[in-house]
Amino acid sequence: MVVQRVIRAVIMGPPGSGKGTVSGRISKTFGLKHVSSGDILRANIKEQTELGLLMKSCIDQGQLVPDAxxxxIILNDLRRIDHSGWLLDGFPRTVSQAEALDNAYMIDTVINLNVPFLTIKERLTSRWTHIAxxxxxxxxxxxPKVTGLDDVTGEPLVQRDDxxxxxxxxxxxxxETQTEPVLEYYRSKGVLETFSGTETNKIWPHVEAFLHRKFSSLSQRVA
Ligand SMILES: Nc1nc2c(ncn2[C@@H]2O[C@H](COP(=O)(O)OP(=O)(O)O)[C@@H](O)[C@H]2O)c(=O)[nH]1
Ligand SMILES: Nc1ncnc2c1ncn2[C@@H]1O[C@H](COP(=O)(O)OP(=O)(O)O)[C@@H](O)[C@H]1O
Known part of the structure; x- marks a missing residue:
């Protein structure tokens, strides 16, 4: 019998490399729950929670939130949803975070989007986000179908301060200084899979094919 086993994956890449975009496609195609550290932090800022208020200036200045x-936050979130497979986006971003994750879970695969910085700079200045x-x-x-409005809710889109x-x-x-060492960390564990390019639509078919192979090999192993 082939039993579908819970898949735990991480997506990495510089800011603006398309992690959120590709994560949306992965969760739609493979049913993994998308857990985005940036989305969680922005939801806290929007709701003006104590954490959100404390972290806002850090995020607006483009600095990382303290590791601890x-x-x-992330490990608490994962504990709640652990019965389903998940895809972590934006975490871990430092080796210390990767070690904290490793102490709690075994990661099946790490997808690394390798997109040139020049491409990224052009993209981020024209990124519009529906914060909720x-x-x-x-x-x-x-x-969006209507300029400035979210396709699903019709609510206004914003440009992120960062x-x-x-x-x-x-x-x-x-x-470069804090997150690239995490790539090395996962490479040495043999779970890093890198996809290079400048266009998400060209990268995506390779990611999709890789995950189809990965899912079927992991399912067979528990059969
Ligand atoms: N021009 C262009 N923009 C893209 C492409 N892929 C994603 N984007 C846009 O680039 C921005 C950054 O992508 P996002 O998925 O948010 O990246 P993340 O910061 O790594 O999560 C968003 O505005 C996306 O809509 C692409 O292939 N070409
Ligand atoms: N794992 C993390 N560790 C520390 N700070 C984080 C982490 N994830 C997100 N942040 C904070 O939130 C900001 C936005 O993160 P994110 O939405 O993931 O950006 P992007 O998708 O553009 O890479 C980061 O610049 C940082 O300040």
Whole structure:
């Protein structure tokens, strides 16, 4: 008997590499629950929770939220949904976060989107976000049906404060120093799968084919 086993995956890549966009496609195609650290933090800011108020200036300046806080939020969230498979987007972003995750769960695969920084800078200045759902649009790539409004709810879209050019530069620098070591961490564990390119629509078929193979091999192993 082939038993569908719970899949635990991580998606990585610099800010603006298309993690949110690809995660949406993965959760639709493979049924994994999309857990986005950025969406969780922005929901806290929108609802003006104590955590949201504390973290807002950190995020607006393009700096990382402290490891201990971030790890606690995400691990609490995962504990609640652990009966279903999940895809983590935006976490872990430091080696310390990766170790905290490793102490709690075994990760099946890490998808790494390798997109040049120049491509990213162009994209982020035209990113529009529906904060409540985390849906993202882009004035060239996937514009909303009605300019400035979310396709599903009709609510207004906003430009994130941290998508300003100078903040994007700071986030990319932070990615190089703090997050690239996490790629090495997962590479040495043999779970890193890198997809390179400048267009999500060209990268996606490779990610999809890889995950189909991964899902069937993991299901067979428990058969
Ligand atoms: N021009 C262009 N924009 C893209 C492409 N893929 C994603 N985007 C847009 O680029 C921005 C960043 O993508 P997002 O999925 O939010 O990246 P994340 O920051 O890694 O989660 C969003 O506005 C997307 O709509 C692409 O292939 N071409
Ligand atoms: N794992 C994390 N550790 C620390 N800070 C985080 C983490 N995830 C998100 N943040 C904070 O939230 C901001 C936005 O994150 P995110 O939405 O994932 O950005 P992007 O999708 O553009 O990479 C980050 O710049 C950082 O300040």
């Amino acid at each position: 806080i971030m790890s606690r 759902s985390g849906r993202v649009y882009n004035t060239d790539f996937n514009p 998508d300003k050019p100078e903040t994007v530069t700071r986030r990319l620098k932070g990615y």
